[in-house]
Amino acid sequence: MDARPRLSRALKNPILFCRHANRLYHRRLGLRSYNEDGIDPFAADWDNLLVLDACRYDMFERRADLPGRLRRVESRASTTVEFLRANVGGRDLRDTVYVTANPQLHQHRESIEAQFAAVVDVWRADGWDDEHGTVLPETVTAAALRANEEHPDKRLVIHYMQPHYPFIGADTRFAGGDFTDTEASEENVWVQLLQGRLDADREGIWELYDANLDRALPHVEEAMEKLGGRTVVTADHGNMVGERAFPIPFREWGHPRGVYTPELVSVPWLVYEDGPRRKIRASTAGHGEESADDDVVAERLRDLGYAE
Known part of the structure; x- marks a missing residue:
C-alpha cells in the first residue's frame, strides 16, 4: 500500500502529523504490519465468535451484563481492516461462515x-437501515440465526456494527457540527473532534458511545442463547475518546490504524458455554464472493464513518 498520500496529508495538518508519528512508533517504523502482541x-x-465493532474492554466491563467468563485480551488491530488482514488474511476458513454488518x-x-464456507453480507440492501445509516443489531442477530440453520456444521463469526459510529437514535447536536445527520458533514464525529471542529465534552460523547453498546447487547445475548x-x-x-495518545501526547479520538494504545487494543473475551458443541466440518470449496456495486459499498463505508 502506497503511504505517500497519507504522509502528504499528515504534513499539512499538525494533528495528523502527530498521529502519523505515533503510528511509526507503534509499528516499529514499518517493521510490523499489526500488533504482534x-x-x-x-x-x-469456539462455535460462535461474536465481534462487537470498536468495543473497548473497559466499556464492555462497565455496561455488559452477559452470562459467561470475562477476561481482557489484546487485539492485533486498531481498525477492522487491520483485524481482518492480521487474523484471516490468506487463511483457509472453509469451516467458518462470516456474518458481517461491516x-x-x-x-x-x-x-x-x-477462504470461508460462506460470507453473509448483512450490509447489503435487505439489511441496511437507511434511517440510521448502519446495520441494526437485531438485523445481524436474525441473519446469524438463519445462517446457523443453513450451515449447522460450521463455525459462525457474527460481526455487529455497534458500538461503532454512527450512534443509533442519537439526536444530540453540538456546536460546530451535527454528527447525527450524515448529510451535514462528510466526516464523522471522531474526525471532527480530532481536528477541533466540534465543541463537545467527553462525558456527552461517552453517553452516546455507551448507549450504542447498550442498544446492541440484548440482541447479542439473544444470539448467545x-x-x-x-x-x-x-x-x-x-x-x-479524548485520551492522550503515545508517545506524542495529544488528545486522540476514534480508532486510527497502526496505533496500539490500551484504549485501542484492550478488548473483551467473554466465554459462554450452553449445551452440546457443534460438530464442525469444512466445506470442500471456498465461498465465491458475490459482487456489489462499488458506489454502494463506498456509500456504506462513508455512512459508517470510514474516511477514504
Missing part, C-alpha cells in the same frame, strides 16, 4: 484473500 481469535476454540471484508477481499455451544464475545478493536 495480540491474540489470534481464529485459533481459539463492508470492509468485501471492500478488501482481494488483498485479504480469506439461541445459537448454543461455546460462544465467545469479543471486539475487533477499541476506540479513543
Whole structure:
C-alpha cells in the first residue's frame, strides 16, 4: 500500500502529523504490519465468535451484563481492516461462515484473500437501515440465526456494527457540527473532534458511545442463547475518546490504524458455554464472493464513518 498520500496529508495538518508519528512508533517504523502482541481469535476454540465493532474492554466491563467468563485480551488491530488482514488474511476458513454488518471484508477481499464456507453480507440492501445509516443489531442477530440453520456444521463469526459510529437514535447536536445527520458533514464525529471542529465534552460523547453498546447487547445475548455451544464475545478493536495518545501526547479520538494504545487494543473475551458443541466440518470449496456495486459499498463505508 502506497503511504505517500497519507504522509502528504499528515504534513499539512499538525494533528495528523502527530498521529502519523505515533503510528511509526507503534509499528516499529514499518517493521510490523499489526500488533504482534495480540491474540489470534481464529485459533481459539469456539462455535460462535461474536465481534462487537470498536468495543473497548473497559466499556464492555462497565455496561455488559452477559452470562459467561470475562477476561481482557489484546487485539492485533486498531481498525477492522487491520483485524481482518492480521487474523484471516490468506487463511483457509472453509469451516467458518462470516456474518458481517461491516463492508470492509468485501471492500478488501482481494488483498485479504480469506477462504470461508460462506460470507453473509448483512450490509447489503435487505439489511441496511437507511434511517440510521448502519446495520441494526437485531438485523445481524436474525441473519446469524438463519445462517446457523443453513450451515449447522460450521463455525459462525457474527460481526455487529455497534458500538461503532454512527450512534443509533442519537439526536444530540453540538456546536460546530451535527454528527447525527450524515448529510451535514462528510466526516464523522471522531474526525471532527480530532481536528477541533466540534465543541463537545467527553462525558456527552461517552453517553452516546455507551448507549450504542447498550442498544446492541440484548440482541447479542439473544444470539448467545439461541445459537448454543461455546460462544465467545469479543471486539475487533477499541476506540479513543479524548485520551492522550503515545508517545506524542495529544488528545486522540476514534480508532486510527497502526496505533496500539490500551484504549485501542484492550478488548473483551467473554466465554459462554450452553449445551452440546457443534460438530464442525469444512466445506470442500471456498465461498465465491458475490459482487456489489462499488458506489454502494463506498456509500456504506462513508455512512459508517470510514474516511477514504
